[in-house]
Amino acid sequence: MKISFKLKLIFSYVFVILISFGFIAFFLDRNLEESSLQDIQSSLVAQANLIENQVNPESLKKEDVVSLDNLVKSLGLKINCRITIVNKTGKVLADSEKSLLEVPEMENHLSRPEINTALSGATGIDTRYSPTLKIDMLYVALPLKDKNETLGILRLALPLENVQNTLFGIRKIVTLGMIIALGFAFILGSIVASRAIKPINSMIQISRKFSEGDFSRRIIQVSKDEIGELAATLNKMAQDIEDKIKEIKTQNQKLAAILNSMIEGVIVSDKIGHILSVNPTIEKIFAVSNAEVKGKLFLEAVRNNDISEVINTVLRTGEALSREISLVLPVRRTFQINAAPIFDNDAVIGSLVVIHDITEIRKLETIRSDFVANVSHELKTPLTSIKGFVETLLGGALNDKENNRKFLKIIQDHAERLNKLVDDLLSLSHLESSEIRLEREEFSLREQLEKVLEGFKSQLKKKNIEVKNELAQKFLIKADKHRIEQVLINLIDNAIKFNREEGYIRIYSEDLNSKIKIIIEDSGIGIPEKDIPRIFERFYRVDKARSRELGGTGLGLSIVKHIVELHTGLVSVESTEGLGSKFFFTLPKS
Numbered sequence: 001m002k003i004s005f006k007l008k009l010i011f012s013y014v015f016v017i018l019i020s021f022g023f024i025a026f027f028l029d030r031n032l033e034e035s036s037l038q039d040i041q042s043s044l045v046a047q048a049n050l051i052e053n054q055v056n057p058e059s060l061k062k063e064d065v066v067s068l069d070n071l072v073k074s075l076g077l078k079i080n081c082r083i084t085i086v087n088k089t090g091k092v093l094a095d096s097e098k099s100l101l102e103v104p105e106m107e108n109h110l111s112r113p114e115i116n117t118a119l120s121g122a123t124g125i126d127t128r129y130s131p132t133l134k135i136d137m138l139y140v141a142l143p144l145k146d147k148n149e150t151l152g153i154l155r156l157a158l159p160l161e162n163v164q165n166t167l168f169g170i171r172k173i174v175t176l177g178m179i180i181a182l183g184f185a186f187i188l189g190s191i192v193a194s195r196a197i198k199p200i201n202s203m204i205q206i207s208r209k210f211s212e213g214d215f216s217r218r219i220i221q222v223s224k225d226e227i228g229e230l231a232a233t234l235n236k237m238a239q240d241i242e243d244k245i246k247e248i249k250t251q252n253q254k255l256a257a258i259l260n261s262m263i264e265g266v267i268v269s270d271k272i273g274h275i276l277s278v279n280p281t282i283e284k285i286f287a288v289s290n291a292e293v294k295g296k297l298f299l300e301a302v303r304n305n306d307i308s309e310v311i312n313t314v315l316r317t318g319e320a321l322s323r324e325i326s327l328v329l330p331v332r333r334t335f336q337i338n339a340a341p342i343f344d345n346d347a348v349i350g351s352l353v354v355i356h357d358i359t360e361i362r363k364l365e366t367i368r369s370d371f372v373a374n375v376s377h378e379l380k381t382p383l384t385s386i387k388g389f390v391e392t393l394l395g396g397a398l399n400d401k402e403n404n405r406k407f408l409k410i411i412q413d414h415a416e417r418l419n420k421l422v423d424d425l426l427s428l429s430h431l432e433s434s435e436i437r438l439e440r441e442e443f444s445l446r447e448q449l450e451k452v453l454e455g456f457k458s459q460l461k462k463k464n465i466e467v468k469n470e471l472a473q474k475f476l477i478k479a480d481k482h483r484i485e486q487v488l489i490n491l492i493d494n495a496i497k498f499n500r501e502e503g504y505i506r507i508y509s510e511d512l513n514s515k516i517k518i519i520i521e522d523s524g525i526g527i528p529e530k531d532i533p534r535i536f537e538r539f540y541r542v543d544k545a546r547s548r549e550l551g552g553t554g555l556g557l558s559i560v561k562h563i564v565e566l567h568t569g570l571v572s573v574e575s576t577e578g579l580g581s582k583f584f585f586t587l588p589k590s
Helices: 005-052 057-062 065-079 113-119 163-211 227-261 280-286 305-317 359-395 403-434 444-454 457-465 481-497 529-534 544-549 555-568
Strands: 081-087 093-094 124-130 135-146 150-160 265-270 274-280 322-326 335-345 347-357 440-444 468-470 477-480 502-514 515-522 571-575 581-588
Touching: 005 065, 005 124, 005 135, 005 150, 005 403, 057 065, 057 135, 057 150, 113 124, 113 135, 113 150, 113 274, 124 150, 135 163, 163 227, 227 468, 265 280, 265 305, 265 403, 280 347, 305 322, 305 335, 305 347, 305 571, 335 359, 335 502, 347 359, 347 481, 359 403, 440 444, 440 581, 444 457, 444 468, 481 502, 481 515, 481 555, 555 571
Parallel strands: 468 502
Antiparallel strands: 081 093, 081 150, 124 135, 135 150, 265 274, 265 347, 322 335, 335 347, 440 477, 502 515, 515 581, 571 581
8 A cells, every 4th residue: 555755654654643642551551560669569578577576486486376367357458458467387376367267268379479488488469360369469578586596487468559550550550641642743743745746746746747748837936955856856956857858859750760771671679689770661661660660680570581681781891791591481582781880888779670672783784684685686596697698699699590589588588677676776765765745536446447457358368267356336435646656566476376277366345433444355376374473574485486477576574564564554364275265455445
C-alpha cells in the first residue's frame, strides 16, 4: 500500500511522541514500583524488628502455640499485615490469618526463599504470588534468636494489591496523557505537514506535466529555503530540457526527412547488431516495418546472411566495407552494400548500412551487352552471306547465266533483311526515347484491322488460314492510328508465321470498364512455358532457326510492348506449346 509523504511526516511526529512518552512511562513505572517496594520493605523490616523483641524465646522453645497465636493475631490487627512464626525446621507455629486448628494443616515453610535466607542469619525478603490468598505478596523474614541461637523465624507478609492499584492508577494517568499528547502531535503534525507538503505537491503536479512533455509550466515558490532552491532548480532543468528537446526534434526531423527521401535503403544498428532504425526504402525492399524489426538482430528480422555478415564484420573490425549481393527473396534484385562503423571516443557503438539498388544498372548493362551481341549476330549473318555471294560473283560466277541471277536474288533478300532490321531498330529506338509524341485520333479498330488483314491476304491464302474478325462494327478507340497499326501488323504477322496449315486466327475483344482488351488467338505451334516471361525482350526468339528462316528480326514483340505501354496499356500472352497462343493488349476507351 502506498503511503503519502504527508502521512509519513505526521506519523514521524506521532512516533517521536510515542517513543518519548513510552520511555518516560516505562522508567517512571519502574522507578515508582521499585521505590514503593523499597519503602514497603523498609517498613516491614522495621516492624519485624519491633515484633521480634516481643516474641518470648521460651514460647518458641516450648512451641507454645497458644501464646504465640495470641501474639501474632493481636499484632497483626495493629499493623495490618500477616504475621507467621515458623520454627527452625520450617513448621508453622502460629499465623495471624489462620486459626489454631488450621495451623497444623499448613505445609512446611522450610522451602520458602525468605525462610532459608533468615535461617542463614540474614533478613529474608521475597515477592511472589501466594496460591493461598491468590495475590502477589511481599514477604520479610527475620531469625528469632536467643543468645545467638536461632530458635525460629518471624515472617511478615503484606499483599501488594494496594501498590499495584496505585501503580495502575499512575499508569492510567500516564497513558491518558500519552494519548492526549499523541492527539496534539497528530494535529500539530498535520498542520506542519500540510504547510510543508503544499509546495511539494505543487512541484509534483508541475513535474508530472514535465514528464508528459509539457515544459511550458513553471513552479512558483517564494521561499528562500531548500524547497525554494529545489523549485528554482526544477524550473531551470525544465527550461534546459525544453531547449534540448526542441533542438533534438529539429535534428530528428531533418534526419528523418533525409532518410525518408533517400532512394537508398538505410539500416542503423547498435554495437551488438540490434537494429535501431530502418528507412522506408528498406521497409519496401524486405516487406517489413520499422516497428517490427526495431530491437532485433538483422538476421532475426530479415533472413539474409550476406547483409548480416556485412554488419557483423563492420562491428567486429571497425572498418568500412563494400559488397555487391544478389537477392532472390522477397524480390530478385541486385544491391550494392556500403557499411561503415559508428564511433564514439574511438569505440565502435554501431553501424550504418546503405543499400543501393543497382538492379536496373546491371539489367541495363546486361541488355546493352546482349543488344550489342544480338545486333552483331543479326548483322553478321546476312553480311556474311552477301560478302560470300559477292566474292563468288566476282570470282567468275557473274558470267554464269544460270546462277548469277539466283545469287543476286539472295543478296537482295539479305539486303532487305538488313534494311528491315535497321528500320525496326530505329523504330524501337524512337519508341524508347522520351521525345516521342502520340498523335491520338478516334477511329474504328475493326476497320483498321480489316486494312491490316488485307495486306496479309496472300500469306493467309498460302497457308489456308481462316481469320475471324469479331471486333464490333462501331468499336471506336482514341489512339495513335499508325502505332496501333504497327501493333496489329506485328501480332498478326507472328500469328501467321507460327501457325499451322489450315489453322485459324481469331480477333475479339473484352470490355474492362475504362479499357478495352483486344485478343489475337491463333492455332499455331504455341510457346514453351519457360520462354513466355522473355517473349517481349529484344531479339528473343523461341525457335531462332525458324524465326530467321521466316524473316523475323526478333524486335516485333518488343515494338508492340513499347507502343501499348505508351498508350498506358498492358500487353501479355497466354500459350500452351502445341496448342496455339493468345496475345492480348489493353487500350483506353475513347
